[in-house]
Amino acid sequence: MRLWRDWSVRTRLTWVASVVMALACAGVSVLVFLGVRDLAMSERRQQIVLADLHVGRLIRLGRLPPVLPPQKVAAVQVVDDTGRIVSSTRQLVGKPLMADIAPPDEHGESHGVKCSLPGHKGTCMNVVVTRYYRKEGDWLIYGADPVVPWYVNSALVAILGIGSLFVVTATALGMYRIVGRALAPVDSVRRELTEITASDLSRRVPLSLHRDEIRNLAETVNETLDRLQQAVERQRRFASDAGHDLRSPITAMRAQVEDALMHPEDTDWVKTSESLVVSLDRLQAIVTDLLVIARLDSGEKVTRDYVNVAELVRTEVGRRFRGKRIALDLQHGVVVSGDRLQLVRLLTNLLDNAERHAMSTVTISVRRDVHHAVLEVIDDGEGIAPEQREIVFQRFTRLAAGREKDKQGTGLGLAIARDIAEQHGGSLTIEDSPKGARFVLRAPLLTVRSPG
Structure with a gap:
């Protein structure tokens, strides 16, 4: 044998x-x-x-x-x-x-x-x-x-x-x-x-002249190589962007410390320490988001729980510091299957973004359509231009308005939110709104039957 x-x-x-x-x-x-x-x-x-x-x-x-x-x-x-x-x-x-x-x-x-x-x-x-x-x-x-x-x-x-x-x-x-x-x-x-090596993923396997199983295999291999090339390029861009964003606060802290050491008698150490803490906060935020991104990219298995979306929104909103007025329009009985902690992170990122850009009010609505639970987070700010509605979901992307309103942002919040939505079999998009930005999450609806 x-x-x-x-x-x-x-x-x-x-x-x-x-x-x-x-x-x-x-x-x-x-x-x-x-x-x-x-x-x-x-x-x-x-x-x-x-x-x-x-x-x-x-x-x-x-x-x-x-x-x-x-x-x-x-x-x-x-x-x-x-x-x-x-x-x-x-x-x-x-x-x-x-x-x-x-x-x-x-x-x-x-x-x-x-x-x-x-x-x-x-x-x-x-x-x-x-x-x-x-x-x-x-x-x-x-x-x-x-x-x-x-x-x-x-x-x-x-x-x-x-x-x-x-x-x-x-x-x-x-x-x-x-x-x-x-x-x-x-x-x-x-x-x-x-x-084919990691340094040159542009090459593809030859296709058979006949439309047969061998050609189907070659086409599948080429499609796999396409996805692999995209993943590697995304990883390279991610590493490059992460290195740049990590380098900025580290460089700033180093410059502050070196300047203070060169003129210790003229340095306001309390003010310098406060500046260093701000840079450290930004560095910590970047590292935290990078760890979340790494876990999402690793294909970590999603823990499935019954999550009542309306109760989740009400609980998380109740824990937040009300910088802006939050209006709720919640339909009860909207249940999805997913990881509660990841869904909380998604909602938090959307609320952080909405409060950053809202003039006075953030509106959160929860409803159901035929097959999906729909969560909408709407701010009354300046909104996002249609040609930029996909760009904001790219990693380390920060529009000019966002950089002005929050200089400590990482540019990863919306990317993380979309990754979480996709891991739960749903989608996160920006749709038209009379005023401001309207983020819409759609996730598969879980039908709960009552006993008997």
């Missing part, structure tokens, strides 16, 4: 085809042997009957000698109506009756197979008994010839053996060649994949 597993697909298929063809040839050969043997036995029996008829003609002409000349069969005996042997071929002279076969009175012929006849020890003979009708009494003419062997003759064995060997060999070579051609595109895909 281990040797079989170590063989290539090409070799295994060739062996399977060869074995199947060998079995088929063996079956055909058996059928040929059986058919030819039946024909040969019928012909042999007919030959014996002709020999018996020839002897019957000698009886009719009255020229039957005691010792018959050589016939076209191995042995012939003639028995009169009293059971006496009156004539036979030379090897049966003085020998008893060759067989106890006799045709019924109403039949003129009978036949059978007898082994070790007199004068033919160790040989099985095909015996045909013919009744010769005479007025004085019927005589019996016995004719015998060796039975046809199962293989008929060695020439037929040689022909079938050589023919079967040729067919099996041709099948093996043909299958090996056909499978090789069929798997050639797969080998091309394999070679191309071995040459």
